[in-house]
Amino acid sequence: MKTILELIGEQLISAFNECGYDEKYARVTVSNRPDLCEYQCSGAMAASKEYKKAPFIIASEVVAKLEGNQIFKNIECVNPGFINIILDEAYLGTYLEAMRSSEAFGYKSVKKPQTVMIDFGGANAAKPLHVGHLRSAVIGESVKRIEKFVGNHVISDVHLGDWGLQMGLIIEELRDRKPELVYFDESFSGEYPLEPPFTISELEQIYPAASTKSKENPEFKERAHTTTLKLQNSDPAFTAVWKHIMNVSKVDLIKNYSNLNVTFDLWKGESDAQPYIPDMVQDFIDRGFAYESQGAMVIDISLDTDSNELPPCIVRKTDGASLYATSDLATIIEREKLYSPDKYIYIADKRQELHFTQVFRVAKKVGLVKETTELTFLGFGTMNGKDGKPFKTRSGGVMRLENLIADINEAVYNKIIENRTVEDSEAKDTAKIVGLAALKYGDLSNQAAKDYAFDIDRFTSFEGNTGPYILYTIVRIKSILTKYIENGGSIKALKIATPEGSKEKALMLSLTKMSDVITVAEEEKAPHKLCQFIYDVSDAFNGFYHDTKILVEEDADKQKGYISLITLTKSVLECCIDLLGIEAPDRM
Structure with missing residues (x-):
């Protein structure tokens, strides 16, 4: 259409x-x-x-x-x-009726669907999600849903940080705490236990303790380096511990990502790329792309068109170790082998822009991807407190994401029970839905690349451009439709009518922009533009609602036109908030 x-x-x-x-x-x-x-x-x-x-x-x-x-x-x-x-009003009414009766509201899917790989710049194993993980999760989830809506085949990968020195640190701290475990008995030759020797709570204490100890104790740090090397060389005992770390971590991460209504097709990590690295680096050397510089192997990435000279990409350090860039390049090799994407989208902190510039240029230069393959870095800004500084707990630490969600749910719950319109249990369930909308909409309504201030009072407000305002609009429409049906009306076989009032026409005009907005949101990887559309439609509906006596309209045909219009409005809003990873309750 x-x-x-x-x-x-x-x-x-x-x-x-x-x-x-x-x-x-x-x-x-x-x-x-x-x-x-x-x-x-x-x-x-x-x-x-x-x-x-x-x-x-x-x-x-x-x-x-x-x-x-x-x-x-x-x-x-x-x-x-x-x-x-x-x-013309009659033409507009006819157009809205065609939109209402069309699949996907008349949106034309892409002519040539692409395979899109979305990399969420993953969380680290053995560490709880904190507020710094919020943006990659919610922005990535929305981009994923928008890409699917336009007709592309999407593969989303959490891309966990599950390799490197952090694993050696955890294993050595575990050794110090529980030296009796069979993993540390060099004479042990049996099957290693299937049950992990720690809980997620213990694991979350082990890593920070090990990190602190390594800064204060050179001997401990050296032990961790040695253990890391053994793990990377497939030591059976340390591999068994590593598998326990990953299994326990994934269970907790899946739970916490689910609380954000965020899911992934793949739960791969940096470890999956490691087998490709040795041959890849040697190939770079053999083909003359990589050369030695101060003991490291590097690849030049600068172009004549660069306004500033960019540093070469290091693919192997002087001690033979690989870096994040090496791992990301090897991950591309695996993804090309398994999925051959037409487009890659990496969601990460905007401060990593140089890193991804290096990775993308190397990937194109050495031929890891086709020249036509799109490589996009969607860098996001920082979520700050109202003081403009990175968001912290009251004690100054990094806030766990589940605590942030709990705080915003409580704030919404307190506002809901002020009205005393629902039972306490329903208020709590509703607060979870509305709280998540407040959190995600508060983030997504900002341009991804910009920093923004987390303001719990503003985000949970039921007025203005907020998640609760959007959900309240949808709930208001649901309430009208429910009362209309209870009074004997039917929402079947209705038809959009020619608008008569300016508010009615304004609502119709706002709805017609849906396809254009989704197209732009997909092309620019810009969920904030979809948020603006959702807010504009909500605002237009509320203007129409306050200007029109929908349920007491005596002209039955005119009332049916109103009901048809707001039914379409509800459907469009529900579709669009779903693209943000948000859902609406039945009552508020």
């Missing part, structure tokens, strides 16, 4: 062509002055330079060709040469 902008554009293209002007000047946009018009074309200004005519004359000629067109209620030329357009 074509969008309103496409349909209006077709009319203007025809008119520009008939007048002898290039159709490239017929671009139509939504007006930024809704008090003057609904849509606008400013192409006559640019065309005047090519055709040596005043913009007003060109625009007037085009408008003359469109007089009487059924799409437009009014189309006029205004100085210095703008074409202002107001849509």
Whole structure:
């Protein structure tokens, strides 16, 4: 189904062509002055330079060709040469009815679906999720859902940090705490236990303790290095411990990601890439891409077009160890072998931009991916406190994500019970749904690359551009529809009517933007633009609701038109919040 902008554009293209002007000047946009018009074309200004005519004359000629067109209620030329357009109400009603009865509200899926690999820049094993993991999780989940909606095949990978020195540190700290375990008995030759020798709570204490000890005790740190090397060389005892660490960690991570309504197709980690590294680095050397620099093996990535010289990518350190870049390049080899993606999207802190620039350029330079493969880094900013500094607990530590979720759920619960409209148990269940919406919408409504301030009072407000306001709008529509049915009405076989009031038309116009917004949100990897659309529709609905007596309307046909319109509104909003990883309760 074509969008309103496409349909209006077709009319203007025809008119520009008939007048002898290039159709490239017929671009139509939504007006930024809704008090003057609904849509606008400013192409006559640019065309005047090519055709040596005043913009007003060109625009007037085009408008003359469109007089009487059924799409437009009014189309006029205004100085210095703008074409202002107001849509015909009957045509708008017909368009909304087609949108209502179409699959996916008339959205046209991509013509050539792509395989898209989304890398969430994963959490570390053996460590609880904290507020720093929030953005990659919620932004990645929304990008994933948007990509699927447009028709692409998506593979999402948590990409856990499950390798390197941290594992040696954990194993050695475990040795100091429980030296009697069979993993540390060099004479042991039996089967290692299936049950882990620690709980998730113990594991979460072990890593920070080991990290602190390594900074204070050189001997301990050296032991951890030795153990890490043994693990990487497949030592059976340490491999068994590592598997316990991963199994226990994954159970906890799956639970916590599920609390965010975030899921992954793959639970791979850095360890999965390790088998590819030796051959990969040797291949880089053999083909002349990698060379020695101060004992390390590096690959140049600078281009003549760079404004600043970029450092080479180190693929092997002087001691023979690999780095994050090495692991990411080897991961690409595995992904190409297993999935051959058309597009990669990496979700990570924007401070990692140089890292991904290096990885992407090496991948293209050495031919790990095709020239046509899209490699995108979606870098996000920091979630700060109201003081503008990175968000911390009151004691100054990094807040665990589950504690942040608990705090925001409590704030929503307190607001819900103030109204005393639901039972306590229902209020708690509802608070979890609304709290998650407050948290995720508060994050996603900001442009990903920008820092933002976490403000629990603002995010949990039921007014303004917030998650609770959006959900309350949907719940309000549900309530109206429920009462309509209870009073004997039916929402079957309804049809969108021609709008009569300005608020009704404004709501309809807001709904027509859905396809365009989703297309832009996918192309720009910009969930915040979808949030803005959701808010605009919600605001338009509430304007219509306060201006219209829906349930007491005496004209049955007019009431059916209202009910059909708000049913479509509810469906569009529910579809769009689902693309954010949010759901709405039945009552609030």
